[in-house]
Amino acid sequence: MLDVLELSSTEARTTEDIFVGESHWMAYGRVFGGQVMAQAAVAAQRTIDDGRGIHSMHGYFLRPGDVQKTITFAVDRIHDGRSFATRRTQAYQNGLPILSMIASFQSEDGGPEAQSPMPEGMPDPEDVPPVSEFLTGFDHPIARHWDEGRAFDFRHVEGPLWAPNERFDPDSGIMHVWVKAKRALPDDDALHRAALAYMSDTVILEPTLRRHRVHWLTPGIKVASLDHAIWWHRKTRVDEWLLLRMHTTSSGGGRGLAHCRVFNQQGVHVASFAQEGMVRIPERSQ
Numbered sequence: 001m002l003d004v005l006e007l008s009s010t011e012a013r014t015t016e017d018i019f020v021g022e023s024h025w026m027a028y029g030r031v032f033g034g035q036v037m038a039q040a041a042v043a044a045q046r047t048i049d050d051g052r053g054i055h056s057m058h059g060y061f062l063r064p065g066d067v068q069k070t071i072t073f074a075v076d077r078i079h080d081g082r083s084f085a086t087r088r089t090q091a092y093q094n095g096l097p098i099l100s101m102i103a104s105f106q107s108e109d110g111g112p113e114a115q116s117p118m119p120e121g122m123p124d125p126e127d128v129p130p131v132s133e134f135l136t137g138f139d140h141p142i143a144r145h146w147d148e149g150r151a152f153d154f155r156h157v158e159g160p161l162w163a164p165n166e167r168f169d170p171d172s173g174i175m176h177v178w179v180k181a182k183r184a185l186p187d188d189d190a191l192h193r194a195a196l197a198y199m200s201d202t203v204i205l206e207p208t209l210r211r212h213r214v215h216w217l218t219p220g221i222k223v224a225s226l227d228h229a230i231w232w233h234r235k236t237r238v239d240e241w242l243l244l245r246m247h248t249t250s251s252g253g254g255r256g257l258a259h260c261r262v263f264n265q266q267g268v269h270v271a272s273f274a275q276e277g278m279v280r281i282p283e284r285s286q
Contacts, residue, residue: 005042016075021036021043022070022071023067033099036091041054044057048087053105055233061098085104085106115233115269117267118269130153153182173211176246204246229275255277256277258277260274
């Protein structure tokens with residue numbers, strides 16, 4: 001993850017700033033959406049000169065990317081105000097956009113504080129089995145990638161979605177996951193915010209799958225990210241445990257909408273994100 005977030009600058013600028021990034025391996029050769037979204041955030045941050053941090057971003061996934069090819073990021077400096085700055089980042093391959101993102105940055109400011117409460121009754125992350133315990137016996141490249149090739153340790157309170165799970169109440173459309181980076185990250189707030197964007201595209205659509213009683217290895221299932229939004233409320237570290245409280249609010253027309261609130265172990269609501277994705281479920285699985 002850290003390697004792909006280290007973009008190179010072309011030092012070329014006309015009306016836009018240009019950066020180039022690589023991709024890591026993914027099953028079926030498609031670029032991971034969280035990766036290109038985090039890279040777009042990094043590219044935009046590189047054009048902020050006064051240290052303002054990203055506090056929100058909204059992106060559309062336009063085309064699948066190819067992990068074998070570099071990605072070009074073009075950043076448009078839309079606005080620089082006294083407290084806020086706005087950037088638009090387009091990610092390109094073969095001259096065509098694969099992601100379009102707009103982000104807002106803000107200098108640190110005070111004000112009244114309020115937040116959503118952390119869910120009650122959650123087990124400690126150390127008491128929740130890691131994904132590897134559920135993947136024993138799965139000889140599948142995506143399952144192996146989930147276990148060995150991911151930058152984050154995901155621990156599903158209601159159990160992971162690799163097979164039917166009787167512990168989960170599908171009618172609730174709610175699930176909880178503890179997550180943290182597998183390795184310590186540098187003390188760089190901008191990097192931790194980009195890493196949270198990377199992670200946010202991983203399990204966000206799982207509540208929709210659970211609602212319809214299907215899992216990732218269901219034959220014929222098709223899932224893809226369409227649009228994504230993130231709000232960073234407070235500083236946090238992604239190499240410390242975070243609780244994702246996710247729920248789905250609507251599905252239909254081959255799409256599903258899910259929301260997430262992110263809490264640290266102290267119960268502080270540090271971020272929120274939402275995504276609508278393509279969720280096509282075979283009739284025989286419903």
